Amino acid sequence: MILYALSIFSIVTFVLCGAEELILPITTCKRNSTDYSTCLKEAVIEAWPRFVEGLPEFDFPRLDPLLYKDGKIILNRNGLNAEGNVINATIFGLALTRILDVRPHFLDDIFRLEIDMIIPKVFVHSYDSGQANLFGMRAGGAGYLNITMHENRVTHDITGYVKNDTWTVQHHRIIMTVERMKFYLSDFFDGSKELNDILEDFLNEYWPPIYREFAPTVFETVDPFLTNIDNRFFSKVSFSKVFP
Ligand SMILES: *[C@@H]1O[C@H](CO)[C@@H](O)[C@H](O)[C@H]1NC(C)=O
Ligand SMILES: *[C@@H]1O[C@H](CO)[C@@H](O)[C@H](O)[C@H]1NC(C)=O
Ligand SMILES: *[C@@H]1O[C@H](CO)[C@@H](O)[C@H](O)[C@H]1NC(C)=O
Ligand SMILES: *[C@@H]1O[C@H](CO)[C@@H](O)[C@H](O)[C@H]1NC(C)=O
Numbered sequence: 001m002i003l004y005a006l007s008i009f010s011i012v013t014f015v016l017c018g019a020e021e022l023i024l025p026i027t028t029c030k031r032n033s034t035d036y037s038t039c040l041k042e043a044v045i046e047a048w049p050r051f052v053e054g055l056p057e058f059d060f061p062r063l064d065p066l067l068y069k070d071g072k073i074i075l076n077r078n079g080l081n082a083e084g085n086v087i088n089a090t091i092f093g094l095a096l097t098r099i100l101d102v103r104p105h106f107l108d109d110i111f112r113l114e115i116d117m118i119i120p121k122v123f124v125h126s127y128d129s130g131q132a133n134l135f136g137m138r139a140g141g142a143g144y145l146n147i148t149m150h151e152n153r154v155t156h157d158i159t160g161y162v163k164n165d166t167w168t169v170q171h172h173r174i175i176m177t178v179e180r181m182k183f184y185l186s187d188f189f190d191g192s193k194e195l196n197d198i199l200e201d202f203l204n205e206y207w208p209p210i211y212r213e214f215a216p217t218v219f220e221t222v223d224p225f226l227t228n229i230d231n232r233f234f235s236k237v238s239f240s241k242v243f244p
Contacts, residue, residue: 022057022236025050028244031106041102044115051233052095060232064095068225073130075217080210084130093122104243111167111239112159119152134210139199143187151179158230167234167242172226174219181207 026047029039054062061067068089075082098118105112129142154176160169183203189195203210234242 024237024241025055026242028242030244037102037104040104041099044102045099048097048099049095052097055233058233058236061229064092066091066094068126068222071221071225073214073217073221075214078213079135080133080213082130082132082134082214084128084132087127087129089124089126091122091124093119096120109162110159111162111243112157115156115158117154117156119154120150122149122152123147124149134202135206137199137202139188141188141190143185143189143196146184148182148184149178149180153177160227160234162239165238165240167239169227169230169234172223172230174222174226176215176219178211181211183207 027043029036029043033039051060052063054060068086068091070085070087071089073082073084073086096119098120100116100118101114102116103114105114124145124147126145127142128145131140132138154174157171157173157175158169159171159173160167162168181204183200185196185200185203187196188199
């Protein structure tokens, strides 16, 4: 009888827990522990592959490859003008991320998380249209653009407010330095291979200043996209359960 009662009890508990709360795919760390940062770093390293695979129960997308359907980039500074649309950007490489450091900041009802990582190789395939003036080199039309980036050091700066035990991310900023970058273009300039290849060579030669000018605008443009991804997860979990 006792056994029977116990098993009913455990079934009820199981069902209640299942309905009430999704299973957290992460190890949590006690906020007041002395090695909190180290613990969080280990937790992120452990959880990363699960996030990379995507978490359908949280409506959280796969991160490798990561799909960015479309976005508009407008840039006008320091001899560079560009206005264009990025379509179906597919980003490969996040699975091999190395987490270097995780820094949490609690400030009243604001929570901020900084994560440093190295992504050894990122490959981006996209379809782009628009016009650009790159230090006097004019480019236009629409075509496919592949970019390979090596030894990428990335700092994520994720910040938002905590209310009703839920963290609502407001900004997901990125700073990224790249060691080497290679462009591959096709179909630009209405299919003129000659002009297409001239632009490709130009980009491969002068990528450092071009990257330096473009990167802040690109990361500003994808901030709402990344913020939305973060909130898909954090809107479904209690802040105090993830960061007890
Ligand atoms: C952390 O907080 C918990 C409960 O609030 C307490 O029991 C524990 O002793 C604290 N640990 C440290 C290292 O302060
Ligand atoms: C983008 O992807 C969608 C869905 O896979 C496809 O229907 C569309 O044709 C693609 N657009 C371009 C410009 O490649
Ligand atoms: C780059 O893009 C082209 C055109 O879309 C594609 O056919 C090719 O496979 C890509 N190159 C690499 C190295 O993936
Ligand atoms: C607070 O959170 C609970 C549980 O997550 C939810 O049911 C409730 O609607 C929320 N209240 C507000 C004001 O957002």
